[in-house]
Amino acid sequence: MLKRKSVNTVAIVLLLALAGLNFVITVPYSTYAAVLFIWLSLTVLGSFFVQWNYHLKSYHSNKAINENWVSITFDDGPNREITPKILEILKKNGAKATFFCVGKYMEKYPDLTNRIIEEGHTLGNHTYSHPEAFGFFGTSKVVEELRKTKSLIKELTDSDTNLYRPAFGVTNPNIEKAVKQLELKPIGWNVRSLDTTSRPVKTVLRRITSKVSKGDIILLHDTSEKTIKVLERLLVFLQEKNLRSVTVEQLLDIDSHA
Ligand SMILES: [Zn+2]
Known part of the structure; x- marks a missing residue:
């Protein structure tokens, strides 16, 4: 499942890579905006869906139990x-x-x-x-x-x-x-x-x-x-x-x- 720390790391690495690439070819602003939009969407969804364990690991069930x-x-x-x-x-x-x-x-x-x-x-x-x-x-x-x-x-x-x-x-x-x-x-x-x-x-x-x-x-x-x-x-x-x-x-x- 997606975790805040890994999503943040991937977003930063992507933005830095795009900034680096900009020295070779012109990267359109929309590409940066797309990365930021995806990052923001995942952060918002991860905040609302506790089952994602995005920010914090919670208990949601115990499917391993033997009892009914x-x-x-x-x-x-x-x-x-x-x-x-x-x-x-x-x-x-x-x-x-x-x-x-x-x-x-x-x-x-x-x-x-x-x-x-x-x-x-x-x-x-x-x-x-x-x-x-x-x-x-x-x-x-x-x-x-x-x-x-x-x-x-x-x-x-x-x-x-x-x-x-x-x-x-x-x-x-x-x-x-x-x-x-x-x-x-x-x-x-x-x-x-x-x-x-x-x-x-x-x-x-x-x-x-x-x-x-x-x-x-x-x-x-x-x-x-x-x-x-x-x-x-x-x-x-x-x-x-x-x-x-x-x-x-x-x-x-x-x-x-x-
Ligand atoms: Zn309540």
Whole structure:
């Protein structure tokens, strides 16, 4: 897969080669522009597709496991209306999940935050305020967002975590530095449900069921009624396929404690 460092090196070498060639023949400006355009396109795409591991290596699945396990993950909660319903459904089905929570909502709903842990699920870091401009933050601001939520989890639940789900799935050199500084483990996904879009329940469910198999990490959000309906049907589907949802650290066989 493409990596930022090798793409940057190739772009610099190409530009220098073109500049050298310019002493022999006239290289049109459009050639330089084409190299820069390709470099920029790869950088932007690599920042948005966490699965590329372009800036930062994340965990996206564990296809090597023998057990019939998958991991359902929920981002952007806890949510006062939705998270309790999600927890009920998970309990009824004996399923475990991972909740990548936003710090400011954990502060607002400490009981829900604790309930997630008490019911055997895993809590992960999903920034403090999930700012829209997160991808443009400098390293110190990214560190602040992640450190605040890390401390909150410790303070509220008396347990710690090194699991981080990139907000908007965005990674870049500043996020890479912050993640390394705080020794976090970035957790991506390989089955994206698109449950936050206007797509109907059936379509969202089909997106998951058409590709899910053992070792997969499924991305959902505990922020809408639609996801509740999707989850209910998804758990029935998984049961029929003899698949069980476990927490990401169990699926990935990693230590989630900081
Ligand atoms: Zn999010």
